Amino acid sequence: MPEPKSLLELRSVSKSYGSTAVLHKVDLGVRDGEFITILGPSGSGKTTILRIIGGFTTPSEGEILLDGHNIASMPINRRPFNTVFQDYALFPHLTVEGNVGYGLVVRGTPHAETSTRVHDALELVQLGTFGKRYPAELSGGQRQRVALARAIICRPRLILLDEPLAALDVALRRQMQVFLKSIQAEIRTTFLFVTHDQEEAIAMADRICVMNSGRIQQIGSPHEVYYRPASEFVARFFGENNLIPGVLGEMIGETRAIETEVGRVLCSIDGQPEIAALPSGRKAWAACRPEAIVIDGAGAEENQISAIVTQVAFAGASTMTSAVAEAAPGLVMRARMQSRPVGYTLARGDAVTLAFSSTACRVVPA
Amino acid sequence: MTTADFNHHVDGRRSWLLAVTAFFGPVLFILVPIGLFLSYSFFSVEQGAIVYTPSLGNFIRFFTDPIFVPIFWRTCLLCLAVAAVCVLLAFPVAYFLTTLRGRWRYVLLVLLLIPLLMSYVIKIYAVRSILGGNGLLNRMLIAVGIIDQPSMLFVFNLNAVLLTLTVLLIPFAVLPIFLSLERIPQSLHQASADLGASNTQTFWRITLPLSLPGAVSATSFVFVLAIGDFLTPQMVGGQSGFTFGRIIYSQFGTAFNWPFGAALSVILVAVVVAAIGLGGRFGRHRGTF
Numbered sequence: 001m002p003e004p005k006s007l008l009e010l011r012s013v014s015k016s017y018g019s020t021a022v023l024h025k026v027d028l029g030v031r032d033g034e035f036i037t038i039l040g041p042s043g044s045g046k047t048t049i050l051r052i053i054g055g056f057t058t059p060s061e062g063e064i065l066l067d068g069h070n071i072a073s074m075p076i077n078r079r080p081f082n083t084v085f086q087d088y089a090l091f092p093h094l095t096v097e098g099n100v101g102y103g104l105v106v107r108g109t110p111h112a113e114t115s116t117r118v119h120d121a122l123e124l125v126q127l128g129t130f131g132k133r134y135p136a137e138l139s140g141g142q143r144q145r146v147a148l149a150r151a152i153i154c155r156p157r158l159i160l161l162d163e164p165l166a167a168l169d170v171a172l173r174r175q176m177q178v179f180l181k182s183i184q185a186e187i188r189t190t191f192l193f194v195t196h197d198q199e200e201a202i203a204m205a206d207r208i209c210v211m212n213s214g215r216i217q218q219i220g221s222p223h224e225v226y227y228r229p230a231s232e233f234v235a236r237f238f239g240e241n242n243l244i245p246g247v248l249g250e251m252i253g254e255t256r257a258i259e260t261e262v263g264r265v266l267c268s269i270d271g272q273p274e275i276a277a278l279p280s281g282r283k284a285w286a287a288c289r290p291e292a293i294v295i296d297g298a299g300a301e302e303n304q305i306s307a308i309v310t311q312v313a314f315a316g317a318s319t320m321t322s323a324v325a326e327a328a329p330g331l332v333m334r335a336r337m338q339s340r341p342v343g344y345t346l347a348r349g350d351a352v353t354l355a356f357s358s359t360a361c362r363v364v365p366a
Numbered sequence: 367m368t369t370a371d372f373n374h375h376v377d378g379r380r381s382w383l384l385a386v387t388a389f390f391g392p393v394l395f396i397l398v399p400i401g402l403f404l405s406y407s408f409f410s411v412e413q414g415a416i417v418y419t420p421s422l423g424n425f426i427r428f429f430t431d432p433i434f435v436p437i438f439w440r441t442c443l444l445c446l447a448v449a450a451v452c453v454l455l456a457f458p459v460a461y462f463l464t465t466l467r468g469r470w471r472y473v474l475l476v477l478l479l480i481p482l483l484m485s486y487v488i489k490i491y492a493v494r495s496i497l498g499g500n501g502l503l504n505r506m507l508i509a510v511g512i513i514d515q516p517s518m519l520f521v522f523n524l525n526a527v528l529l530t531l532t533v534l535l536i537p538f539a540v541l542p543i544f545l546s547l548e549r550i551p552q553s554l555h556q557a558s559a560d561l562g563a564s565n566t567q568t569f570w571r572i573t574l575p576l577s578l579p580g581a582v583s584a585t586s587f588v589f590v591l592a593i594g595d596f597l598t599p600q601m602v603g604g605q606s607g608f609t610f611g612r613i614i615y616s617q618f619g620t621a622f623n624w625p626f627g628a629a630l631s632v633i634l635v636a637v638v639v640a641a642i643g644l645g646g647r648f649g650r651h652r653g654t655f
Binding site: 054055056075076077078081082083085087089090091092093102103106107150154 | 551553554556557558559560561562563564567571572575576
């Protein structure tokens with residue numbers, strides 16, 4: 001597969017305020033045309049990355065390469081990027097048209113061209129009739145779309161979005177996620193989107209960069225980050241996960257064994273050659289999603305754990321069963337099954353066998 | 367009557383009492399004196415005694431006598447000039463303050479406001495000695511070579527009143543401008559730069575328009591304070607620096623014509639209320655959140 005064209009590259013970028021380091025030697029490549037999401041809890045340094053790229057903060061160390069040239073000292077107004085701010089930062093004394101056209105006016109674009117492009121941008125964000133209004137007269141979602149139109153009108157190489165949906169309610173948020181995605185597909189501009197919401201990241205991104213305490217934990221497609229977590233943090237950050245502690249064992253065929261309290265667990269290493277190279281005896285987790293576990297199945301799965309049911313929680317479409325392993329009383333396993341209208345027999349105290357295949361299980365180095 | 371009704375009743379009575387107490391002070395000390403002035407303005411004086419027969423004589427005298435209206439206009443123009451000069455000088459100061467980071471910003475602001483704690487009369491004397499024939503200003507101008515003998519342009523005339531009022535009232539212009547500049551979110555400056563604007567463009571297109579409400583309220587603030595001042599013109603104005611405030615002062619003092627002084631005061635109050643109203647009206651942006 002040919003390597004996709006890289007637009008922007010951060011090389012061992014660090015940032016500290018006094019003695020507090022907020023970014024540690026971050027390496028990140030942004031590909032041309034992709035929708036990349038930087039995801040992390042608050043204080044993870046994700047907004048700092050965006051601010052460094054935008055030019056609002058200067059990195060303490062490292063290079064920012066745009067087309068191979070270091071732009072670390074380039075002033076904000078010269079960078080070919082535009083930002084959608086968390087609080088939108090619309091100019092309150094200008095109309096919607098004034099706000100959207102601002103970037104063109106300060107560049108001295110001819111009046112006629114400015115008004116055509118403002119019109120087109122407002123049409124694109126479906127605010128065609130709102131041009132004469134002031135920001136104070138708009139709803140949150142409308143302000144959001146003005147901010148987006150203002151950012152895309154200058155045809156930047158990269159659009160930076162700083163948690164733009166954080167202030168919206170859930171329903172509007174889902175709607176705006178779809179909307180942003182469709183706009184991105186239409187104008188084919190690279191989007192760098194910062195968020196702390198895992199579901200939002202999974203729903204929107206081509207690639208997710210997971211951050212924690214100033215370090216990149218993993219970069220990959222939503223599917224990779226969900227099913228092949230590279231660290232315990234990532235494995236626990238996205239949704240529910242079963243993590244069985246153990247030590248690395250030998251390679252068995254195309255799988256790697258982890259010796260745990262509940263016996264040997266076989267994990268797929270497909271697409272992760274680095275896992276095969278890890279030395280035996282090293283501490284590791286076997287990670288398996290609750291939806292991959294079958295309760296009292298046909299017995300064909302490689303990995304089987306005997307357990308006692310402690311809780312059966314009905315949650316509409318799915319039912320979550322918690323069971324404690326017989327061999328390890330401290331290990332609570334959770335299995336999610338599709339709910340059925342009739343035929344449930346599981347109850348608290350039942351002895352069951354939890355089975356899962358090696359393909360659903362991955363090694364997470366501890 | 368149920369307990370709830372009773373409680374409701376007591377609560378209602380208590381809040382009514384609270385409202386009366388809260389309004390008692392302002393009504394007694396502000397509205398009542400203004401009302402008294404208004405009623406006095408319709409009386410007249412005969413042989414040193416006040417005649418309590420209402421008439422419009424005082425107002426007719428103000429508008430028909432050739433002395434008062436020109437002085438009134440001249441005073442309004444003078445105070446507008448003071449306000450304009452104050453705002454023009456205060457804006458760069460306030461802007462400089464907002465560019466400072468952290469503690470220095472507030473240390474300098476407090477230093478600027480310290481003159482407000484000093485006696486008004488002492489400050490007038492201080493400025494007068496600076497403007498006088500042997501004052502700092504004249505000596506500096508001679509030293510630089512702009513003039514070769516002390517100029518009397520700066521004392522005992524309207525120029526002196528203008529300069530002194532400007533010096534004394536500048537802090538009142540700095541404050542509202544500083545506050546309006548400080549209230550502009552940092553993200554707006556960043557957004558402007560992000561969209562390609564230079565620092566100069568950001569200043570003219572974002573900072574200045576958004577600080578206009580502060581500049582307008584500074585103007586009306588300084589104007590109102592200047593037009594009500596009679597001490598400064600009295601002390602530095604000399605013969606030619608006659609202002610409306612001094613006329614009112616003389617009506618209550620040497621002329622002993624309280625009703626006419628009250629009528630002139632009512633006219634002054636009307637101007638002040640109009641200035642504050644205009645300031646409030648243009649001090650708001652329709653687009654401001």
